[in-house]
Amino acid sequence: MVKQTGTDRVKRGMAEMQKGGVIMDVINAEQARVAEEAGAVAVMALERVPSDIRAAGGVARMADPTIVEEVRDAVSIPVMAKARIGHIVEARLLEALGVDYIDESEVLTPADEVFHLNKADYTVPFVCGAKDLGEATRRIGEGASMLRTKGEPGTGNIVEAVRHQRLIQGQVRKVLNMSDDELMTEAKNLGAPFHVLQDIRENGRLPVVNFAAGGIATPSDAALMMHLGSDGVFVGSGIFKSDNPAKFARAIVEATTHYEDFALIAELSKGLGTAMPGIEISALEAKDRMQDRGW
Amino acid sequence: MNIGVLALQGAVREHVKALEAPDVEVTVIKKVEQLEQMDGLVFPGGESTTMRRLINLYGFYEPLKAFAAAGKPIFGTCAGAILMAKEIAGQAEPHLSVMDMTVERNAFGRQRESFEALLSMKGIGDDVEAVFIRAPIIRTTGTQVDVLAEYDGRIVAAQQGPFLACSFHPELTDDDRFHQYFVQMVRESLAEPAV
Numbered sequence: 363m364v365k366q367t368g369t370d371r372v373k374r375g376m377a378e379m380q381k382g383g384v385i386m387d388v389i390n391a392e393q394a395r396v397a398e399e400a401g402a403v404a405v406m407a408l409e410r411v412p413s414d415i416r417a418a419g420g421v422a423r424m425a426d427p428t429i430v431e432e433v434r435d436a437v438s439i440p441v442m443a444k445a446r447i448g449h450i451v452e453a454r455l456l457e458a459l460g461v462d463y464i465d466e467s468e469v470l471t472p473a474d475e476v477f478h479l480n481k482a483d484y485t486v487p488f489v490c491g492a493k494d495l496g497e498a499t500r501r502i503g504e505g506a507s508m509l510r511t512k513g514e515p516g517t518g519n520i521v522e523a524v525r526h527q528r529l530i531q532g533q534v535r536k537v538l539n540m541s542d543d544e545l546m547t548e549a550k551n552l553g554a555p556f557h558v559l560q561d562i563r564e565n566g567r568l569p570v571v572n573f574a575a576g577g578i579a580t581p582s583d584a585a586l587m588m589h590l591g592s593d594g595v596f597v598g599s600g601i602f603k604s605d606n607p608a609k610f611a612r613a614i615v616e617a618t619t620h621y622e623d624f625a626l627i628a629e630l631s632k633g634l635g636t637a638m639p640g641i642e643i644s645a646l647e648a649k650d651r652m653q654d655r656g657w
Numbered sequence: 658m659n660i661g662v663l664a665l666q667g668a669v670r671e672h673v674k675a676l677e678a679p680d681v682e683v684t685v686i687k688k689v690e691q692l693e694q695m696d697g698l699v700f701p702g703g704e705s706t707t708m709r710r711l712i713n714l715y716g717f718y719e720p721l722k723a724f725a726a727a728g729k730p731i732f733g734t735c736a737g738a739i740l741m742a743k744e745i746a747g748q749a750e751p752h753l754s755v756m757d758m759t760v761e762r763n764a765f766g767r768q769r770e771s772f773e774a775l776l777s778m779k780g781i782g783d784d785v786e787a788v789f790i791r792a793p794i795i796r797t798t799g800t801q802v803d804v805l806a807e808y809d810g811r812i813v814a815a816q817q818g819p820f821l822a823c824s825f826h827p828e829l830t831d832d833d834r835f836h837q838y839f840v841q842m843v844r845e846s847l848a849e850p851a852v
Contacts, residue, residue: 367772375829376768376790378668379702379735401710403666403703438762439704440791462768462791485769619665619711620687 370507373487376440376463377508377571380404380594384584384615385573387411387598389429391436397601400611404440404463406596407433412469412516413599413638416650422470424452430459442489447656448474457486463508465489468655469515469598478656481505491575493526493653495533496552499562500657502570503555509568511592512653513576516599518640520577520586522653527574527590537562576653579637581617581627588621605635658847660840661686661695665711667703667736671828675836680844689720697730697843700737702790702826705762708736709752718753725755730819730846732839738822739793746796756820757799764794764811764824776825778806778814781834787813787825794824819846 366372383403388394394405409425410418424445434441440462445452447466452473456464466479466488481488482505491512492498498509511530513523533552537559540548545563549556561569574587575596584595595618597611604610613630620626648654662672664685673683676699684691686698698721700708712718725731733741740752744759765771771790777783787808795812798804806814806823814823814835819842827835 365772365774367770369773371788371829372771372773372790375668375788375826376771378671378829379704379790379826381668381670381703382664382666383704383707398706399710401707403707439706440768457769460767460769487768615707615710616714 368485373507374570376487377489380440380508380573381571382619383594384611384618385442385594385596386601386611387596388433388602391432393602393607394433394436396608397611398437398439400608401615402439402611403594404442405433405437406442406444406465406598407461408444411599411602412652413518413603414516415469416516424449424456424470427455427459430456430461434460444470445479446470447472448477448479450479453479453484457484461486463487463489466506467491468512468652472655478504481507489573491653491656492530492572494529494552495537496554497657498530498568498572499552499554499558502558502568506570508570509572510575510596511573511587513574513578514641514643514646515576515652516641517577517643517646518579518600518638519643520579520583521643523574523576523578523587524590527572527587527592530568530572531591534562534568538566578614579640581613581631581634584614585617585621585627588618594618599638603638610634658682658696658843659684659694660697660699660843661691662699662701663708663717663737664701665715665717666707667701668826668828669701672699672701672734672836675828675833676840677833678837678840681840689716692720692724695724695729696847697732697839698724699839700731700733700740701828702735702737705736705739705752708740712740712752721753722755725753725820728819728846730821730839730842731755732821732836734823734826734828735790735792738795738824741820741822742795743799756815756817756822757802758815758817758822759796760793760824761796762793763791765789765792767791774808776806776808776813778835779803780805781838785827785835786830786832787823787827788829789813789825792824795822
């Protein structure tokens with residue numbers, strides 16, 4: 363076998379190495395160093411964190427390449443960046459910049475309302491959001507190497523991420539117990555590629571890792587998502603919108619590692635200062651619900 | 658016998674599966690107290706900087722050094738190998754410094770340069786599937802270190818007595834020969850009392 367890059371094993375394996383870890387949103391080199399120092403397993407380089415994107419309104423696009431490069435050069439941990447849903451050129455550009463993982467993200471304004479990226483075409487791996495097993499398996503079918511929940515970004519409200527993780531876990535458990543004749547109907551009902559459901563049933567789990575993302579604002583939120591079976595967590599606005607980012611970041615990392623050690627989580631939740639301000643989901647208008655972007 | 662997989666962060670489940678053998682009990686290690694019962698230990702792949710921070714935070718540093726000093730077998734893959742190295746290129750301080758080798762982090766480049774290839778490995782075979790992910794290389798080794806595999810003229814697996822390290826991820830393939838090689842090392846270490 364000659365040397366092969368961009369294989370499923372190489373792309374999915376990269377996400378496997380991030381398990382049990384925290385991936386943090388950062389907007390400059392300084393924040394990236396704070397994240398690395400706190401024990402983040404990767405950073406997501408952005409121009410604005412989700413809560414600021416929400417506040418600013420208008421069209422949100424891929425970050426300025428200068429920011430991506432600045433962050434890339436500041437840390438030794440992997441660097442991720444977001445491309446708009448369906449934006450082939452933003453994705454290729456990030457790949458050319460040497461980004462380690464691309465998030466095809468609903469936090470940015472979609473470039474294509476019909477087609478997601480054909481992620482199997484790229485050497486760089488992709489993470490995509492999913493609210494349910496249909497969406498999860500469609501993204502895997504397109505070549506996503508990692509999944510995350512689509513909790514409502516920038517709200518500091520965990521309820522949607524919980525809903526998505528609970529639903530996907532339940533749907534996977536259901537598939538595991540299905541007979542051959544039931545599986546095709548389930549594929550039809552979920553809008554799921556049949557072969558991905560077969561893969562799940564054969565291996566007893568999703569073929570890629572599934573992280574929690576969207577609305578994680580406290581160490582307890584991170585630990586809750588780990589309890590619900592997440593492989594790790596993304597924290598967006600939560601860290602650098604809090605009073606003491608370095609302390610907050612360390613606390614989130616520890617709570618993720620030791621999500622079953624409640625005495626420890628209680629200890630590290632003390633005196634963290636105010637968490638980011640939150641938004642009640644029902645207060646959002648339909649057009650402001652980012653999780654409904656993509657299909 | 659008991660083999661532990663250090664589970665502070667990284668790909669733990671895959672190692673647990675690859676270590677399976679009738680006489681092996683695999684334990685996921687999250688607390689220092691668990692180390693006492695272990696006859697061998699695996700440092701999984703993941704992010705070495707993250708793992709090191711958690712090693713310090715939870716008081717694993719001295720107990721892990723003592724584990725190595727007692728001559729108990731340790732197997733490190735990728736980030737695990739970085740934790741074991743005596744020297745890390747471009748970094749002032751090593752981590753646990755148990756194996757006489759210098760490693761270079763991300764030596765093949767970034768994720769888009771990550772790859773898989775077949776390796777010839779001493780004592781195992783000439784068809785070992787190896788998955789390299791933002792992998793380090795072993796730049797130089799001390800006189801006591803035995804080189805087990807090279808890729809493109811660069812050292813990617815080595816052994817020094819009870820310590821085994823590789824820069825790739827045998828745990829991501831279905832080929833468990835490398836893990837079973839380590840299991841055999843642990844068996845042998847129990848047959849002859851540790852120094």
